[in-house]
Structures are given as structure tokens and as C-alpha cells.
Amino acid sequence: MNPLNLPSRTAGQHGPLPDFLPTGDGVADITPVVAPTGDRIWLVTAFDLGRAVLTDERFSRAAAVAPEAPAIHPMRPDPAALTSLDPPQHTRLRRLVNRPFTPRAVAALEEGIRRQARRLLAGRDRIDLVAQYAMPLSAATICRVLGVPEAEHARFAGLADRALGVTTGTFEEQGPARDALRAYISELIDRARRDPGEHVLGTLATAYDESGALSHDELTALVELLLNAGYETSIGQLGLAVVSLLEHPEQWHRLATAPHREAAAAAAVEELLRHAPVVPMSFTRVARQDVRLGTVVVRAGEALVVSLLHANFDARAHRDPDRLDLTRCPARHLTFGHGAHTCLGAQLARTQLRVALEELAAAAPDLTPRTPLPSLHWRQPEAVVRGPLTLPVNLALPRPEAATGRRHP
Ligand code: HEM
Numbered sequence: 001m002n003p004l005n006l007p008s009r010t011a012g013q014h015g016p017l018p019d020f021l022p023t024g025d026g027v028a029d030i031t032p033v034v035a036p037t038g039d040r041i042w043l044v045t046a047f048d049l050g051r052a053v054l055t056d057e058r059f060s061r062a063a064a065v066a067p068e069a070p071a072i073h074p075m076r077p078d079p080a081a082l083t084s085l086d087p088p089q090h091t092r093l094r095r096l097v098n099r100p101f102t103p104r105a106v107a108a109l110e111e112g113i114r115r116q117a118r119r120l121l122a123g124r125d126r127i128d129l130v131a132q133y134a135m136p137l138s139a140a141t142i143c144r145v146l147g148v149p150e151a152e153h154a155r156f157a158g159l160a161d162r163a164l165g166v167t168t169g170t171f172e173e174q175g176p177a178r179d180a181l182r183a184y185i186s187e188l189i190d191r192a193r194r195d196p197g198e199h200v201l202g203t204l205a206t207a208y209d210e211s212g213a214l215s216h217d218e219l220t221a222l223v224e225l226l227l228n229a230g231y232e233t234s235i236g237q238l239g240l241a242v243v244s245l246l247e248h249p250e251q252w253h254r255l256a257t258a259p260h261r262e263a264a265a266a267a268a269v270e271e272l273l274r275h276a277p278v279v280p281m282s283f284t285r286v287a288r289q290d291v292r293l294g295t296v297v298v299r300a301g302e303a304l305v306v307s308l309l310h311a312n313f314d315a316r317a318h319r320d321p322d323r324l325d326l327t328r329c330p331a332r333h334l335t336f337g338h339g340a341h342t343c344l345g346a347q348l349a350r351t352q353l354r355v356a357l358e359e360l361a362a363a364a365p366d367l368t369p370r371t372p373l374p375s376l377h378w379r380q381p382e383a384v385v386r387g388p389l390t391l392p393v394n395l396a397l398p399r400p401e402a403a404t405g406r407r408h409p
Contacts, residue, residue: 014240014276015378015386017309018072030293030304036382039070041284041303042296045310047317047334049293050282053306055339059285062086063301069286070303074171074382080217081225083283083341090340093214096207097222097344100145100200106347109141113352116140117359121395126370129242129391131167133356134235141352142230146223147199148188156227159184164232167389171382185224200226230345233278234352236379236387240276241269241353242360243376243388244324246369251326255357256365265358268326269350274333275324278385280309282337308334364395 020033020043029046044050053059063069065077065084077084082093099105120133127133139157140150148156161167162177169177188201193209196202204222207213214222245252251268258264284303291298298304311334313321318332325331336343343349360367370392377389 014243015376015388016381017280017386018381020072030296030298035070035072037071037074039072039303041070041072041305042298043310044293044304044306045314047311047314047332050306050308050311050334051338053285053293053304054282054334054337054341056291057087057340058288058291059304060086060288061090061283061285061341063286063288064284064303066286070284072281072284072305073384075384077283078217078221078224080215081221082344083225087340093218093222094340094344096204096213097200097226101344101346101348103347106351109144109348110351110355112144113137113141113355114359117356118363121359121363125396126392126394129360129393130235130239130388131390133360134238135161135166137238137352137356138231138234141234141348142227145200145230145348146188146226147192147197147201148227156184157231160228160231164228164385165379165383166232166235166387171380181228182220182224185220185227189219189223226345230348232385232387233345234349236385237273237276237278237349237353238356239387239391240278241272241357242367242391242393243373244272244276246367246373246393248324249368251324252361252367253365255326256361256367261358261361262354264326265354265361266350267329267331268357269354270331270333271324271326271328272353273335273350274312274318274328274331277308277312277333277335278387279335280307280386281384282306282308282334283341306334306337308337364393366394366397368394368397370394 018036020035023032023034023040029049030042030044033041033043035041044053061084065079082090085093116137120136121127135157139153143153143156159177159181162169163174163181165171165174189205192201192205196206201223204214204219208216208219245255255264255268282305284305286303287298287300289300315321336346376391379386379389
């Protein structure tokens, strides 16, 4: 069933989505729905209205994480997390972690990401792009930003994989793994408090111990958010982007053979983010007062979610939205949200995706899937982040003798 008129290719090809059931008569831009949790919420599906809602301070994140607030996912957000705060607490905490995510700081990471991408692809003619490419790249990048020692990147990746269900496991199976990941994060924080160093972990530990700029709960929740959000989103987004490109081999070929591959990849990244957003829904917000949105009134205490996916396919904001067009200019989207909570890691995510695609295009202009795309397995619909669990590909065309079934003498 596709009750909310989701873009059919996106809904069908890119894994399951939360199954919202419309109640009553939906209107064009905002629809009352029942979430998989059974809670009633408003779903905003229009681009302009979505942007307006995400910048409107009458809609609160803090009120949306209260125990009685309607939810769309089974997992309750941590009330001390950056994502759960309203200004001025939100502004204070966000300032503490802004610096390593600025374009300048991210540019300094690019060469390291590129070297690792090349290493991961070198000498191979086939690879699982999730487990053997996206995961190690994403783990190393976010661990470097936070200051997790290199020798522990694989340990973090394994723990986070099981806790978040990136390549395996159901939501229920993730419970004990989440505890193990939390224990590891506490260990990282304790070490950073003893020996701060220069990375994010050290900066935050010092802010906690010396200036009291954040509480212990905020410190733990922030490190957990940065590591988890930084890890699983980049993996899912690279997987979704490559699936989109494999569905459109002519566009992959054009990207792979572009004379200015870096510029072509930068444009392609924006369109891929629009067409296959890894986070399809915003977090919920709760109205602090009655708010009129077009023809409906959202009452105080009611919850609302912006479907970033629908907004990205809104025909009033994008010409021919179903079409993947890597040269679309500008490819506007709400994939990183908007307003005060707009994604802190957007620049880092864009850089990782661009470099990962550039290096893949250089190493594998003839990239082909090794599994028919419709039979790929996807993350569970209750996950906040979507993406394929595995993505086996050939980096080189199968050798003629293999293709004809002949063997070497
Ligand atoms: C393609 C990859 C990514 C996508 C599509 C994405 C998407 C988003 C979205 C939609 C939001 C806002 C949700 C809302 O307001 O309802 C968000 C917030 C956030 N993201 Fe990302 N994200 C990505 C990668 C990253 C990375 C690499 C980091 C690195 C640490 C990160 C850290 C955060 C944080 C900390 C917030 C909360 C910001 C706040 O509440 O002020 N994200 N992200």
C-alpha cells in the first residue's frame, strides 16, 4: 500500500518506510495520520510548508520528547540530547560543538578520506559497498573528528553496527548491543576527562570539567549523538546513492567519465541527496500553541513530522521531481532538515559522499550490481535511518572467460 502517494520508485526500490495510515481527508500539504506506534500525528508533505515548520519556534522539540508526547518510532529520544532541546539550551550546546563541522575544518579531513577510499578499493574486482567500503570510511571519519584512537575504529564500527542495526539485526536484538555501545562511549568520555587531547571528545570533557558549560547527561548524550548520527547516516546515504546510480547506469557512466569529476560529483551529490534521502522523516515537533497551517489548525499539544522525502519530491518546488538528473541546478532539498536543528554534520556528510563516489567512479567506471536490485535487503522501517544492509557489486566487468563460462586452462 502506498497511501500517501509516495514517489513510487523511492518507496519501492529504496526499502520500507514507516507505514503511516491517513485518517480522514488529507489535504495537499499536511495530512493527519496514525504512526506505526498507534499515535496520531500531522504529516507535512510540502516543501515550502516543511521549511516553514522547521524554522517555526512555536513547534518544540523539547515538548516532543516528553514521555506522553506522540511518537513515530519505538525508541524514545534522550531528553538531554542536542536534538531534544529548544533555544536557549539548544543554542548553548550547539555552539560548543560547531567548530569541527565548519567547511574549513571538514576540508582538512578530505585528503584522509580520499586515501582511505582508494585503499579500500585497491586491487579488488568485487566488494560489498556497505560492509567493506561505507562502514570503514564512515567509522574512521567520525572517529577522527571525535578523537577515538585509530586502533579502536573497528571496535567502534562493530559495536555501532550491532547497536544501530546498520547491516544486521532487528530492533529487539539491538537492545543489549545498545548497552554495550553506551558502556564504550562512557569509557571514551572517562579517558578524555583524564587526558583531553585536541579533538571533540577532549573539548567537551574540558568544557564539562572546567567551565561547567554542560551537564554530565548532556555530555554523554552529545557524544552518543555525534558518533551514532555521524556513523549510520553516511553509510546509509552512500548505499542509497549507489543504488540510485545503479538504477540509472547511463548517469553513472556520465559521472564516471566526466572531464571534471570533482565538480560533476559535487552536483551529483545534491541531486542524490534529494532523490534518495537517508533520513526520510524529520523528528517530531509538538505545537506549544494553536497554529494555523494553510487550511488546518494544529492544536497545542499535537505533534507534527515533516516528511523530508515527500518535500524533496514536491512538484511545486522541483521540476519533474521523479526524474534523477545529476545535472539538476539547483537540486534543492530538505534532506538535512532546516532551521535551528539543521544537520550539524551536513558539510562532513557531503564531503564523504562526494569523495566516496569520486573514488568509486575512478576505480569502477563499469560498476554493476552482483545482486538484482529489487532483491536487496533493507534496514527495518522502524529505524530512523534507511539504507541497504548489503550492496555487493562488481568493480570491474566480469572477465570474458567467466562470462562465457570458459575456464582458464
Ligand atoms: C547524509 C548524511 C546525513 C543526513 C541526511 C542527515 C540528516 C539530518 C537531519 C534531517 C537532521 C535534522 C532532523 C530534524 O530537525 O528533525 C539532522 C540533525 C543532526 N545531524 Fe545529521 N545527517 C547526516 C549526517 C550527519 C553527520 C555525518 C553528522 C556528524 C556528526 C550528523 C550530525 C547531526 C546532528 C548532531 C544533528 C542534530 C542537530 C541539532 O539538533 O541541532 N549528521 N541530520
